[in-house]
Amino acid sequence: MPSAPHPATGDLGRRIVARRLQLGLSRQDVALRAGAAPGYIEYVEEQSATVGVGFLLRLADALETTVQELSGGAVDLPRGAGRGARRARMVELDETMCWTLLGDHGVGRVALALGDGPVVLPVNYQVSDGEVLFSTAKDSPLATAAGTEIACEADHIDDAFSKGWSVLLVGTVRAVTDEESARRLREAAYSTPWAGAERDHVMVLAPRRITGRKIVVPDAPGDSD
Incomplete structure (x- = not known):
């Protein structure tokens, strides 16, 4: 362990x-x-x-x-600036590997449809029992999307070796309306939202579809033919 x-x-x-x-x-x-x-x-x-x-x-x-x-040399750099690697190939990830790469928490993006068009927002997420949790403000675009289908994407980019992975989840998002349940979920989260306080409205995404892709580069750390 x-x-x-x-x-x-x-x-x-x-x-x-x-x-x-x-x-x-x-x-x-x-x-x-x-x-x-x-x-x-x-x-x-x-x-x-x-x-x-x-x-x-x-x-x-x-x-x-x-x-x-x-x-930390890549902290403030835009991601994906590297050139494509020789002999790189794209592989599809099974659902188990997708959940493994997501881990139990992280930073991703949610895509949802608003009245004036689609929007993509960065979020801190927490994985629990096959669902993805977000804490947001009660009047945020994500909160108003309750009961609709959204997409959530997380990825990792390695510019040094021109490789990476991405995982996409699609499903209906719902609000946790029971305050005791919401409190337990917030307390079980790895951290509070990076964006600051007053984001205690808990939303849950139950994915109906999860897909992932990975760019494999021979001879790069962690990869093999």
Whole structure:
């Protein structure tokens, strides 16, 4: 099981912990992959450590990501600026893999139809029992879409290797009107919405269709022919 981390003190440590937990890896798993001692992985996660380039390369490979992602070098860059990779191929993902990639929480986008046309909004989401939960403001466009069909999309882009994946869910969204149920769902969420307070109106998407695609690049970390 992944280690329950102490609060990481540096940006690098936080990114390592987040990626490790996303992959469901323990510190021992990462240490084995990176050829390091578990205690050193703990040190890097929990301290404002300065690590060598060689170890950082091995760590990025162990976590199936890039040094740029771990170091935060891509944080403010537009995604998808890289050129297409040679021998890249698109593969369809089954439903199980789609849920695995979504994880139990994250950031995605919802698409819905309003009176003056379609709109796409960024949202924090939480997965629970095969449904996707959002907390929003009571007068938001998402709240007014209750009872209609919407789409929710999440993805990951790796510019360094020109690859990534996307998952799309389509279904009817509903409001959780029972305040006790809404409170329990909010308390079980990983975090409050990034956009701030006063977003305590809980909406639930029950997908009738879930599809996903992944770009596979031979020889890139995490991919194989």
